[in-house]
Amino acid sequence: MRITQSMISQNMLKNISNSYSQIDKYMDQLSTGKKINRPSDDPVVAMRGVSHRDSLGKIEQYERNIAEVNNWMDNSDDALNEAGQALHRVRELIIQASNDTYEENQRNNISKEVDQLKKHLVDIANTKVNNKYIFNGTNTTEARFDKDGQLINAANPNNNNVEIELADGIKVRSNVNPANAFPADLFAKLDDVVAELENPDASNATIEGFIEDIDGFTQSLTNERADLGARMNRVELMESRIAQQRVATTDLMSSNEDADMEKVIMNLVQAESVHRAALGAGSRVIQPTLLDFLR
Incomplete structure (x- = not known):
């Protein structure tokens, strides 16, 4: 094969062009800090990068979901704590009113405080967070009780679980059972307490009999709060696990893509x-x- 001057020149220009390409490649890596800047640079690295980004996107969504669940649970726990304190105060007032030393006027004053505590409990049962009612099951757009403590949808109260996915295939209930935390007969019973306290003929035994009812409501509330606390602990563990997954996935992305x-x-x-x-x-x-x- 005869080697001509033209062939030598063309080969030389081709090689110089290739060396320019290599310099350009390394300059891109140096300026961006990445191994590749387009999929064609290394299809395998590019495919791995897509997979890692997809995983990171899911982790970020789970982190947002965990923040939402924590918001629900923290506000629910605060509300249940406040409700428990209100019921405890009602119990104290009933004990005081059942004492022989209390006169009719004093019982009337106690009845007014019990009535205010009832209204306070109604407000707690209708707690709204981020424009959502957290004690009405999955029906978060409507209050559960009216101002008098009557179920708004007495025929079909919504006690459904609000479940949010915090990991692949793992959903956690973020709300409490409103039927246990705020049973429908709670406010009716408080109305009975007020009525008896205002009744001049009410006996100490009748008034004292409400203590057992209040204790029952308090125990139901306590049980629901304990269940909520157990789920809060689980969410905390899952949050730690998701944080570890974020670190691991970010490290994989860096190892795969960073130059x-x-x-x-x-x-x-x-x-x-x-x-x-x-x-x-x-x-x-x-x-x-x-x-x-x-x-």
């Missing part, structure tokens, strides 16, 4: 040296033309 800067700099220096050598060799390989002799 080894020391190595990139060495490759760039080497590519530049090769390029300069190619230019020097090319200037010697190209033979003088007739124009060079005519100068």
